[in-house]
Amino acid sequence: MSKHGNEQTAYDAVIIGGGPAGLSAAVALARSLRSVLVVDAGAQRNLPAAGAHNLLGREGIAPADLIRDGRAEALTYGVEFADATVRDARREPDDHDFVVDLDSEQTVTARRIVLATGLVDVLxxxxxxxxxxxxxxxxxxxxxxxxxxxxxxxxxxxxxxxxxxxxxxxxxxxxxxxxxxxxxxxxxxxxxxxxxxxxxxxxxxxxxxxxxxxxxxxxxxxxxxxxxxxxxVGPRMTARTELYERLGGRPEDHPMGVLIPTDQYGATPVAGVWAAGNAGDLAAMVATAAGTGVMVGAMITADLLAEDVRAVRGGISGLARGVE
Ligand SMILES: Cc1cc2nc3c(=O)[nH]c(=O)nc-3n(C[C@H](O)[C@H](O)[C@H](O)COP(=O)(O)OP(=O)(O)OC[C@H]3O[C@@H](n4cnc5c(N)ncnc54)[C@H](O)[C@@H]3O)c2cc1C
Structure with missing residues (x-):
């Protein structure tokens, strides 16, 4: 993490959403010594349920306990947390990084964005x-x-x-x-x-x-x-797509609802923006949401390194971080 020119805190990745997908992406990135902020509004989808099932090693765990334990693990690797809602994310026309506004009045910057914002079950x-x-x-x-x-x-x-x-x-x-x-x-x-x-x-x-x-x-x-x-019941599953749209993306209709389109590794069509968990896969369960989070964390790690190497080889000092 570093201070940006205008004193905003700058992260390698800001992960929006701290459910199984976002926490897993955070751990994967932080284990590669990338600076990570997870911003979470605390409305994980399965909180109304007594237990999370089909979860190897944590079968039947109360959803809130799983999140508590996941956050504790992420903290041990230096992940930072903000209990807040992201109200805007954008890329300024003349800026390389994303600017992320929290409802706590904090503004941070990020080289990459992960949308792990889940979905809303419309009952x-x-x-x-x-x-x-x-x-x-x-x-x-x-x-x-x-x-x-x-x-x-x-x-x-x-x-x-x-x-x-x-x-x-x-x-x-x-x-x-x-x-x-x-x-x-x-x-x-x-x-x-x-x-x-x-x-x-x-x-x-x-x-x-x-x-x-x-x-x-x-x-x-x-x-x-x-x-x-x-x-x-058969809820209509609507991924939270507002931030993706503000970043210039177009949500995709699906027979079960609406989602953020991604490739098999979680990259969206908007450069630098990734999606994990229910945001990009309406059928994702806890284990598979966590799986896409890990994959996104790994892919961003490789993507950032490739950018840093290009910057050094191109002689663009100041852009490359961690490989000088
Ligand atoms: C009743 C119920 C029971 C379920 N039981 C199981 C089960 O037993 N086993 C199983 O495998 N799956 C179960 N599921 C599915 C499971 O809930 C999802 O697979 C899982 O929650 C997806 O994880 P996620 O990280 O993608 O999203 P979530 O866990 O929903 O997390 C998304 C997070 O993003 C936050 N967020 C959204 N927008 C913003 C914003 N702008 N700023 C900051 N934060 C934001 C939300 O507040 C939330 O905390 C169940 C679902 C339901 C509805």
């Missing part, structure tokens, strides 16, 4: 759903299916292909599974597939989900309660 607008989200209301059979094995599961459809996919996967684990069509049309093929797994399709509009705290008790259609132990 169906049905009473009870947001109240029980992440506990009685679920979306992912791999994250929570095992926890509701042998129970009664109701899948509220937002789209026929997605609801069919979810219901078939949950039906292998649950005692009873039903799809609540909620105005969505299911074709004969979808109904036949669901029939093979014993999944009923209940037509009609869902009025509300009856909840008790964060537990779900019933799905109501035309006044009639259908008893359930868990409700599955």
């Amino acid at each position: 169906p607008d049905i009473d009870g759903v947001s109240q029980a989200w992440g506990h009685g209301v679920l979306h992912c059979p791999f994250c929570h299916g095992y926890e509701v094995r042998g129970r009664r599961v109701g899948v509220i459809a937002s789209s026929a292909p997605q609801a069919t996919h979810q219901a078939l996967l949950f039906a292998r684990l649950a005692k009873e599974t039903a799809v609540f069509a909620n105005g969505i049309e299911f074709d004969d093929d979808q109904r036949a597939d669901l029939g093979v797994m014993g999944v009923a399709v209940i037509d009609g509009v869902v009025e509300r989900v009856d909840v008790d705290g964060r537990d779900t008790r019933a799905i109501r259609v035309a006044g009639a309660p259908y008893d359930v132990d868990a409700v599955v």
